[in-house]
Amino acid sequence: MLRAVIIHGWEGNPNEGWMPWLKSELKKEGWQVQAPQMPHPLLPKLAEWLYTIGELVGTPDDQTYLIGHSLGCYTILKYLETLPENAKVGGVVLVAGFVGNLKHPIPILQSYYKNGLNWEKVKPHCNNFVSIYSKRDYYVREESAHEFVLHLGARVIENNDWEHFSGVEGIKELPDVLNSLLEMTQSE
Secondary structure (H helix, E strand, O other): OOEEEEEOOOOOOOOOOOHHHHHHHHHHOOOEEEOOOOOOOOOOOHHHHHHHHHHHHOOOOOOEEEEEEOHHHHHHHHHHHHOOOOOOEOEEEEEOOOOOOEOOOOHHHHOOOOOOOOHHHHHHHEOOEEEEEOOOOOOEOHHHHHHHHHHHOOEEEEOOOOOOOOHHHOOOOOHHHHHHHHHHHHOO
């Protein structure tokens, strides 16, 4: 069975913005979907968030798809970095993802991503990466999407209808995510 794990970002929750819509749409397609409230979203700790993803995913496989928003993207990539050598997931969608190079640094988050990513440990665990970004994003630099292309071979979708794709913007649906997931599963 196809399963999705949706990870919100800093100060977020799984009931904001486009996440409830995505959960509902995937369930209509027969997916098992988990969208947890991550621990301490105002003061996130990487170890706690990684533990939460690990518990939800259990044993990852090619039927497992991970979707992240903002800080959730970095967390998903760090999770992949920790997987055993032969473990793979079916796909990853990064919405407003970054790896630490923000337009305006957020002091509270700097310790979260201070160690950066080991791209060589992330890449082997997934063959399907999609990065969705906006040139209008007030946090994330456009270069972040290009880093995902360079290091992960990600397909990039530029969507300038939104800024940071957060609930406070009034976004209720994000078809780019759903379509990306459906394309990934049809190409298997």
